[in-house]
Amino acid sequence: MSFPARPRPAAVVVGASTLAIAFNSAYGYVPGFMATALRADLGIDRWHVGLLVSLYFGCAGVASLASGRVCDRIGGRLTVFGGMAFVVVASGLAAGLGGYAALPAAGVLAGLGYSLNNVGTNVAVAGAVRPRRRAVALSTRSSGILLMSALTAAVAPVV
Numbered sequence: 001m002s003f004p005a006r007p008r009p010a011a012v013v014v015g016a017s018t019l020a021i022a023f024n025s026a027y028g029y030v031p032g033f034m035a036t037a038l039r040a041d042l043g044i045d046r047w048h049v050g051l052l053v054s055l056y057f058g059c060a061g062v063a064s065l066a067s068g069r070v071c072d073r074i075g076g077r078l079t080v081f082g083g084m085a086f087v088v089v090a091s092g093l094a095a096g097l098g099g100y101a102a103l104p105a106a107g108v109l110a111g112l113g114y115s116l117n118n119v120g121t122n123v124a125v126a127g128a129v130r131p132r133r134r135a136v137a138l139s140t141r142s143s144g145i146l147l148m149s150a151l152t153a154a155v156a157p158v159v
Contacts (some may be wrong), residue, residue, distance in 0.1 A: 013128035014137045017121035020080055022144030024087050024117045027110035028056050029149045031103075033156035042100045052107045059111030060118070067115040071123050079120030086113030 031038060031052040038049055071079040090109035093102050121141055129137040 010128045017141045018144035022148035024114045025145040029152050055107040056111040059108045060114040063112050063115035067119045071119045076120045076123030083113040083116030
């Protein structure tokens with residue numbers, strides 16, 4: 001027997017969704033911001049860095065078509081849980097194996113995670129916020145992507 005999830009305050013849902021989408025989006029920006037260090041440390045060419053970004057966004061885009069169906073079936077909360085599971089596995093793979101070989105696979109997994117997180121966080125926010133406040137809540141959630149990009153651009157070069 002399953003029980004419905006306890007409703008969360010709208011601010012909690014918006015905050016958690018903003019953080020989820022922000023952390024997941026870093027995979028799309030970090031390689032570019034750290035391109036010089038990646039090339040020097042891993043002995044790779046520019047196209048290798050471009051491939052990482054392309055795999056991430058390409059997989060996220062293609063998988064988004066199916067992610068909507070997944071979210072319709074299991075709901076926003078479980079969709080975000082699944083998306084973050086992909087991000088955790090991608091991070092573990094990239095950190096655990098080291099070297100360049102693991103990074104394309106991590107980019108694919110993170111892209112799949114983003115496709116789930118994007119739709120799942122939108123659905124979660126839309127369900128938690130009154131219609132009159134939905135546009136502000138969804139734009140707050142989306143700001144996580146841009147804020148993470150700005151933070152990554154500032155921090156990545158010194159890492």
